[in-house]
Amino acid sequence: MSIYDLIFYLFATLTIVSALMVVSSDNIVRSAFYLLATFFGVSGIYVLLGADFVAVTQIMVYIGGILILLLFGVMLTSNITNVEIKKGTAKILPAVIGIGILLGAVVSVMTRTKWKIHLTEIPQTTSFELGKLLITDYVLVFELLGILLLIALIGAASMARREQE
């Protein structure tokens, strides 16, 4: 086992354990902070896969954006910390069926995909190639996403304005 494997297992354990803690924690703010560890672990795994740009984007978007928004939401909602959170098993049959279908789908995708098992050269950097792909092959998707985000931004601004009046 090389040192890279060790680091991979470290990040994998961090991700899985903290993800379990997110759903099993009593305190909703604590759950939000466990999510921090989950996002960080996932980003570490991206780094080990050689996807540097995706890893940093993960930190930028999920920790710097979504998690902060989540924390603001949790902290600014009154009495949210005193809410009794139910964690026990309630409806076990639908849950088992749902999870079973999901597991089956994931496993079938995993086994049917033709994975590239031959070693390819790990690219030194991914941002250049990613940028080129974004403005050539995926330019339509890129532009549409940009418009979608712009609409969301304008919508958010107009909603915030209406409340003020």
Next chain:
Amino acid sequence: MQNYLIEIFGSEIVAYILATVPVLAFIVLFVLFAVWLERKVSAHMQDRLGPMRVGWHGVLQTLADFLKLLQKEDIIATANDKALFNIAPYVVFVTTLATFTMLPFTSIFIGSNADVGIFFVLAFSGAVVAGILMAGWASNNKYSLYGSLRSAAQIVSYEIPTALVVLTMIMLYGTMSLGEITIAQTSHFWNWGIFGGPELGLAKILLVPFMFVAFIILFISTLAESNRTPFDLPESESELVAGFNTEYSGIKFSMFFLSEFANMFLIGSILVIFFFGGYNSPFGYLGNLLGIEWLIPIEQLLWFLGKGMFFVFVDMWLRWTLPRVRVDQLMTICWKYLIPYAFFNLLIVGLILLI
């Protein structure tokens, strides 16, 4: 530097971990010096002498204070969320330290010459917010919570103009790696970012005023991100005691202190790398003149630290010159002035680069 360490230890990971040790040592030494400088600058601006007793002109005052801080009792109030309260200072410090790995101190020492460079720095300075919110919430104290929420709102808002200016500079240099940005500005000081970057010709002359605007915007927004006066609302002493670190004492408080001062150097060095040539000397090197190879990196280090320290000094200077802004003024500066200007600057620089 890394290649040399890899040769010695035979393992990349060990070499990379060891390469961060000088950076950590640098931060601690820098903070010891910067705290003394801050006290001295503030004293001289108010016609006082400042610390004079410990060492020459009080140079060792911070060291004495630090030793005192280490001995202090680590107070944890009963109503705190203990686990989060204990982790928060380290989250803040580690995320700040992580940004330092991307800084090119000299041509031979960069923690990591990864291509994502400045993007990594932006991402981790955004992740600091999580640590600050953690500290504020776990303190279970309304002043701490207010301080941390203010700090988070401020950092998140001012990330936008910062990112826009950084985007402008990435367009100019064509790379995100801070090491390569510095290399692009070598040889003469008119190749520096503030003078329109390395490209010669008409575009360079056209770029100069817009680079100046970009520099001003980046300076203001990074100053706000580091929570310094005139943007020190998160820790405004007259309203919030000390903001999110009110409840902390001893070594944990010093962690926040370290990361705050490290942040000051970080924003100074980002400005230096983008606009003032990073570690490049404006006049050529003494090492080249004398033919001594090993002198050049030392000179580069001195130039980098000197330029960075200049901006740290400007921050301190501003602190004792300007009053604190109000919350509404803070948001007006960001959303009504900096962001539109940064956007137009981005568009115009893009057009000039296309010509």
